[in-house]
Amino acid sequence: MSTPGAIAVYTSGSGIPEHVSERPWRGVYHHWDGYPTGLGQHLLYRAQRTQGDLGAVVRQLIDEAPWGWSLCMPGPEKPEGQRLSEEEPGLRVGPEETGAVAYVYVFDVEARRLDLFSTLVGGEGRRLSSVRFSSTGSPDLPALDLHPEETVTEPFLPGEALSARALKDCLEGLPPLEAVRETNATRLEWVDTQQEADESLSIVFRVVTFEDGFISNVEEQEWNLVPPSARREPERVRHFLEALAEVLLEDPRRFNAFWLSAQDPLRRSGARQRESFARILRAHWVRDFGVEEG
Numbered sequence: 001m002s003t004p005g006a007i008a009v010y011t012s013g014s015g016i017p018e019h020v021s022e023r024p025w026r027g028v029y030h031h032w033d034g035y036p037t038g039l040g041q042h043l044l045y046r047a048q049r050t051q052g053d054l055g056a057v058v059r060q061l062i063d064e065a066p067w068g069w070s071l072c073m074p075g076p077e078k079p080e081g082q083r084l085s086e087e088e089p090g091l092r093v094g095p096e097e098t099g100a101v102a103y104v105y106v107f108d109v110e111a112r113r114l115d116l117f118s119t120l121v122g123g124e125g126r127r128l129s130s131v132r133f134s135s136t137g138s139p140d141l142p143a144l145d146l147h148p149e150e151t152v153t154e155p156f157l158p159g160e161a162l163s164a165r166a167l168k169d170c171l172e173g174l175p176p177l178e179a180v181r182e183t184n185a186t187r188l189e190w191v192d193t194q195q196e197a198d199e200s201l202s203i204v205f206r207v208v209t210f211e212d213g214f215i216s217n218v219e220e221q222e223w224n225l226v227p228p229s230a231r232r233e234p235e236r237v238r239h240f241l242e243a244l245a246e247v248l249l250e251d252p253r254r255f256n257a258f259w260l261s262a263q264d265p266l267r268r269s270g271a272r273q274r275e276s277f278a279r280i281l282r283a284h285w286v287r288d289f290g291v292e293e294g
Contacts, residue, residue, distance in 0.1 A: 005034025006093040007043070007072070008106040009058045020117035020125035021095040025106050028061070029068035029090030034103050036116060036128075036145035037262055042073045043105055043114060044131065044139050052137035054109045098125060105144075116144045143268040149283045153270030157235040164193040167201050167226065170238050174245045179252030185210045186255040188248065191220070201226035207257040219257035230266040240266060243277035247285075254285060262288075 008027025017023045033039055043057070050056045061072055065083045068090025072081040084090045091100040098104055098119040106115045112133045119125050129146075131139045143150070168190070177188035191204040202224045209217040226237055244263075248254050265271055265280045 002032050003034040003038070003103075004032075004091075004101045005030045005039045005103040005105060006098070006101045007039070007061050007069070008093070008104060009062060010106055010108050014111070016113070016115065016127070016130055018127050020098055020104050020106075020119060020127075023095075023106075025095055026062070027093050027104070027106070028065055029084070029093050029101065030072060031069065031084075031090065032071040033073065034101065036103065036143065037264060039072070039103070040105065040116060040144045041264070041267070044143070047114070047133050047139065048137040050137060052112065052133050052135050054107050054112060054114075054133065058107055058109060114144070142270075143264075146268065147280075147283055147287065149276075149280045150265065150269040150271070152276050154272040154276060157233045157272050159232070159234040162201065162226065162231040162234040162237055164195045164201055166234065167203070167237065168193040170234075170241055171203065174241060175249075177245060177248055177255075179249070179255055181252060183212050186252060188255055188260075196224065199228040199231070200224055201231065205257070205260070207255055207260075221257045221261040223261040225264070225266060227267050233272065236272045237266065239272060239274040240277045243274045243281060246274070247278055247281040251285075253289075259285070259288060 006027045007030055008025040011024045011026055013023040015023075030039055046057045046061070047054060061069070065072070067084040067086055070082040070084055074081055093101060093104070102118070102120045104117040104119055106117070107113070108115065112135075113130055114133075115130045116128045117123075117125055118128050129141070129144045131141050131144055133139055171190040171193070179186045187208045187210070189206045189208060191206055193201060193203050196202055202222055204220065204222050207219045208215060230237055263281065263284060265277055269276075269280060271277050271280060
């Protein structure tokens with residue numbers, strides 16, 4: 001199921017509005033992964049990649065894609081994303097036309113800021129958060145939707161740069177990740193690790209479900225877990241993986257491939273200790289599924 005969003009830029013006025021229609025803006029429709037951990041994180045990445053040139057981000061994502069986007073995040077077959085066309089344009093978006101999207105991201109080029117508004121049912125167009133960028137593109141927050149558990153900052157843990165091979169060794173050193181319920185079971189299997197073009201490290205994993213001793217379902221996901229900065233802290237990555245194993249084994253429901261691949265605490269937080277990562281993962285489970293632990 002898609003989560004549409006809008007990528008926009010203010011056209012006049014100043015200040016930080018508290019409602020999506022409070023300042024004039026123009027923008028384009030974006031169909032897939034419009035939530036803050038998807039499109040929101042990609043917009044932060046774009047601002048950093050252009051070294052703070054928000055005008056360039058606006059040109060690339062709005063002016064050069066006037067019909068909108070299916071998905072602006074790059075992929076192996078579409079390194080520049082997938083634009084929509086005049087023949088099949090995206091839906092109209094504007095300050096008074098937000099009913100087709102769940103989130104609206106608006107750049108203030110002069111103020112070096114990105115504002116996030118919730119236009120989901122119940123969101124009522126209110127501003128959720130804002131991120132300011134330095135003159136070199138560094139954001140003052142690592143994400144637009146930080147939760148209290150993610151605001152922790154712990155001492156740096158330097159070490160030898162983590163490789164894809166070393167990450168795989170670390171994964172293989174974890175305890176067996178399997179939840180058994182009578183004659184049924186769910187198992188997490190590590191398939192491979194690889195270095196991406198931006199020097200981050202990804203993990204390919206499978207969640208395999210067994211019923212009465214037979215495989216009933218297999219879900220495979222690629223998880224871009226380790227950003228380049230975290231590769232300089234192999235102990236930090238190890239602490240996260242140990243916390244992940246601990247939290248998964250507490251509750252069989254957490255063997256959810258899509259939920260797992262959405263976890264991004266190495267980018268979104270300054271946590272470095274196992275206990276902190278465990279708190280973040282448990283809090284995310286409650287937030288994402290509305291269920292208590294256990």
